[in-house]
Amino acid sequence: xxxxxxxxxxxxxxxxxxxxFYAATLSPTVExxxxxxxxxxxxxxxxxxxxxxxxxxEVGAGSEPVAAGFRGYVMTFIVNQPTEVxxxxxxxxxxxxxLLKPAKKALFGAFSGVYRTPDGAVWKVAxxxxxxxxxxxxxxxxxxxxxxxxxxxxxxxxxxxxxLGMRTDRDYKHYxxxxxxxxxxxxxxxxxxxxAKDVGVEDGDxxxxxxxxxxxxxxxxxxxxATLKAATAHGGRAAGGARESAxxxxxxxxDPDGFPWKVTAA
Numbered sequence: 001x002x003x004x005x006x007x008x009x010x011x012x013x014x015x016x017x018x019x020x021f022y023a024a025t026l027s028p029t030v031e032x033x034x035x036x037x038x039x040x041x042x043x044x045x046x047x048x049x050x051x052x053x054x055x056x057x058e059v060g061a062g063s064e065p066v067a068a069g070f071r072g073y074v075m076t077f078i079v080n081q082p083t084e085v086x087x088x089x090x091x092x093x094x095x096x097x098x099l100l101k102p103a104k105k106a107l108f109g110a111f112s113g114v115y116r117t118p119d120g121a122v123w124k125v126a127x128x129x130x131x132x133x134x135x136x137x138x139x140x141x142x143x144x145x146x147x148x149x150x151x152x153x154x155x156x157x158x159x160x161x162x163x164l165g166m167r168t169d170r171d172y173k174h175y176x177x178x179x180x181x182x183x184x185x186x187x188x189x190x191x192x193x194x195x196a197k198d199v200g201v202e203d204g205d206x207x208x209x210x211x212x213x214x215x216x217x218x219x220x221x222x223x224x225x226a227t228l229k230a231a232t233a234h235g236g237r238a239a240g241g242a243r244e245s246a247x248x249x250x251x252x253x254x255d256p257d258g259f260p261w262k263v264t265a266a
Contacts, residue, residue, distance in 0.1 A: 003165035003227065004181030007215040008045070008075065008147055009036070009262075011052030011066070012119040018049045021095045021118060025088060026077065027139045035246065044077070045145035045185035048215075052119075056209045059252045059260045060239040066120070067208040070201045072150045072192055073259065074114075076124040077142035081132045082111040084140040088125045089113035091139070097123075100200045105130045114199045120211060122199050145185045146177070147214065150192030151257045156235060157189050160256055163234040164227060187214075192257075210259065218265045221249045227263045228253060236261075 012018035019037045023030050028039035028047070035054065039047040056062050079085060086103045093099050096118040103113030103125075112126035125140070151157040158176050162168065166178040166187065177188035196203035218224045224242050228251040232238050235256035242251035248266040255261065 002181065003161070003216055004184040005147060005187045005214055006046060006181065006184050006217045007048050008145075008185055009048045009050055009055060009213040009215055010119065010121060011055035011209070011211040011213075012049050013052055014119075015049050015051055018117075018119050021092075021097075022047065022049065024095055024139075025092045025097075025123075027141045041077075041142050041145055043183050044142040045180075045183070052209075052211050055211070055213060058245075059213055059262065061209040061260065065208040067210050069204050070122070070150075070196050071120065071210040071212070072195075072257070073210065073212060074122045074124055074148045074150075074195055074199050076126065076146045076148060078144040079125060079127050079140045079142060081127050081134075081136075082130060083132050083136045085111050085113055085125050085127050087136055088140040089115055092117070092123070116201075122201065124199055144180075146188050147185055148188040148190055148195055149255075149257065149259055150195040151189050152192065153256070154189060154191060156256055160231075160234045160236065161187065161189075163230050165230075213260045213262055216261065216263045218263050221265050224249055224251050224263050224265050227251065231255070231261070 022039055028041050031038040037049040089103045092115045097115040099115050101114035106112045109130050110126055111130045114124045116122050169177050169179045174194050175190050177186055180186040193203045231253045236253045239252040247264040250262055250264040252262045
């Protein structure tokens with residue numbers, strides 16, 4: 001059983017405004033649906049924008065307030081050179097984002113900047129080099145996206161995702177990630193406090209619904225059932241059993257650190 005992060009679903013208070021913001025900052029292919037907006041990052045992952053109250057209700061968190069402050073995760077995207085990092089950060093700030101760290105040279109020759117979107121998600125944009133290869137030819141386009149989860153126990157979190165079928169790529173003391181599926185987002189793990197420090201935010205326990213649901217698209221109903229069984233056997237918590245939904249046959253659970261997931265089979 002393979003497992004991948006196929007879509008990152010964001011709960012936003014104003015979907016129309018969020019649609020405009022993400023279209024400007026990530027250069028996606030945008031497709032509007034009745035319940036959500038699909039953002040195809042052209043081979044570098046998928047995002048979806050939902051009304052935050054509807055998304056919370058879907059995963060059984062409808063009675064929880066939306067988390068204030070740091071929500072425990074950071075989205076990242078990679079671009080080719082520093083001028084694209086600056087362009088992406090500047091575009092985000094013009095669109096209403098809060099600048100958390102200005103675009104500048106980082107450790108080991110990389111270049112990065114961090115902002116918080118108007119709907120509260122923290123994003124880090126980075127290039128692997130601190131030297132431009134040439135002038136920017138257009139809007140920054142992600143070459144890879146990742147969801148970094150702040151966890152309490154790296155060993156336990158890594159074991160949980162391996163039990164779901166993920167294959168570890170890099171594994172260090174304060175960072176681990178998994179091989180992404182084709183066109184999917186990369187999933188990474190960091191100690192929560194380390195992750196908060198990296199992006200320049202306070203590590204207070206925000207509590208409440210994190211306004212994000214991670215989504216795996218399964219190949220069959222049997223895979224949905226097997227994934228839910230593996231999740232609950234390795235420290236996750238099911239939000240009810242698998243059932244029919246607007247997305248097909250679906251199951252919802254949280255990982256050991258409380259991050260919500262849904263697994264669907266069309």
